[in-house]
Amino acid sequence: MGKTSDILWQDAQHQVLFEILDLVRQPDADWQVLRRLEDYTAYHFALEEKYMTVLDFPGRIEHMQSHQRFRNEIAKLLQSGEEFDEQFGEIIATFLNEWLTRHVFGVDKELEQFILNSPIK
């Protein structure tokens, strides 16, 4: 994954998210990896949301809703009771990767620009 943001913390955290998603795809992956993704996602989304709130970012409602949908998807998977085999890991890694890529290069880019133009980075 190339650089996702000109803001250091945002880019570093996105890199970690994509790294965890790579682990979901590994043959020895299990539910533990998905719980790690859930935890790190919570941490990352909370920080972005803090910036949106403090800076009064105009797109914050939609952006927060998008975060919430992703949190719900992960929670749904964790509660699914599915067996975590290689094929399952592959399917969910592909799905989560597509979602995250679209988010990171979509709405996160709008937030990035807004933060870059604000006094707090």
Ligand SMILES: [Fe+2]
């Ligand atoms: Fe975001």
Ligand SMILES: [Fe+2]
């Ligand atoms: Fe993000």
